Amino acid sequence: MIRIGVIGGAGYTAGELIRLLINHPDTELVFVHSNSHAGHPLAEVHAGLYGETALRFTEELALEEIDLLFFCTAHGDTQKFMETHSLPEGLKIIDLSTDYRHKKEGNEFVYGLPELNRRRICQAKYVANPGCFATCIQLALLPLAKHLLLNGEIHTHAITGSTGAGVKPSDTSHFSWRNDNISIYKPFTHQHLEEVNQSLSQLQNSFSGRVNFIPFRGNFSRGIFATIYLDCKVDEKEIRRLYEDYYNDHSFTFLAEKSPDLKQVINTNKCLVYPCKHEGKLLIVSVIDNLLKGASGQAVHNMNLLFGLEETVGLHLKPSAF
DSSP: OEEEEEESOSSHHHHHHHHHHHTOTTEEEEEEEOSTTTTSBHHHHSGGGTTTOOOBEESOOOGGGOSEEEEOOOTTHHHHHHHHOOOOTTOEEEEOSSTTSSOOTTOOOEEOOHHHHHHHHHTOSEEEOOOHHHHHHHHHHHHHHHTTOOOSOEEEEEEEOGGGGOSSOOTTTSHHHHTTOOEEOSTTTOTTHHHHHHHHHHHOTTOOOOEEEEEEEOSSSSOEEEEEEEEOOSOHHHHHHHHHHHHTTOSSEEEOSSOOOGGGTTTSSOEEEEEEEETTEEEEEEEEOTTIIIIIHHHHHHHHHHTTOOTTTTOOOOOOOO
């Protein structure tokens, strides 16, 4: 059994991660750390866990008792923790914050997008889990980058559910504002763009085009629906073949036969990708659940790879029938 600790256990992402871990056949959840909720049952914060676990939040960090530590902390907190704590030699880490996603000198974390870095993840000690928008956009573009087909500007629009804003209430996540509403935020400057550019350049080092990204706040709870378009001279049949070849040995990303709906991926670890040509333009639709494929599901996928498990274990999740 893989013995696990979680730091930062009160948010939406942590709630989904805990749900996956307590139902995973090869894991034992040893502790969930939270200063603000210490002593309280997990189900008091994550109501969906009633009847699933009797575990309580704790202030203690039993690092010597675990094999793997997940960080579901606010951005910046993982790096602070790493700099101020002495960690057991064999302890592996998966960080769901932004702190170690970008290549920098001294960064020992492998970027944890399995469809890009599966072999490296299998051999890693520390993994930086990708961002949700970054995951959705990259999976739409990786096959093109592999075949050096990104040769100009890329235009991306993506809409995310309210859980993407985190559990802490804000003006733009309040129900009366978010419901029956839509808005943009951080146009052209979203923090996930650096990840996207980094990964595309990893496959196509000649890539120098601009990724124009307009993120939208949606009036639904979870999921990301992205549309990406760019100039492309290759015909649609060949494009689909390139995507099929790229993803045929990956467990969670699938080439859709028609433009997908968001509900097809909600409560799953899937990404559905649909490329189609419109004269000289290539349009790609990409959809994921932001809390699963965009966060906790992908983190468990990375855990399975780190410990040599079959990569779909604990992730056979089904979408709603409606």
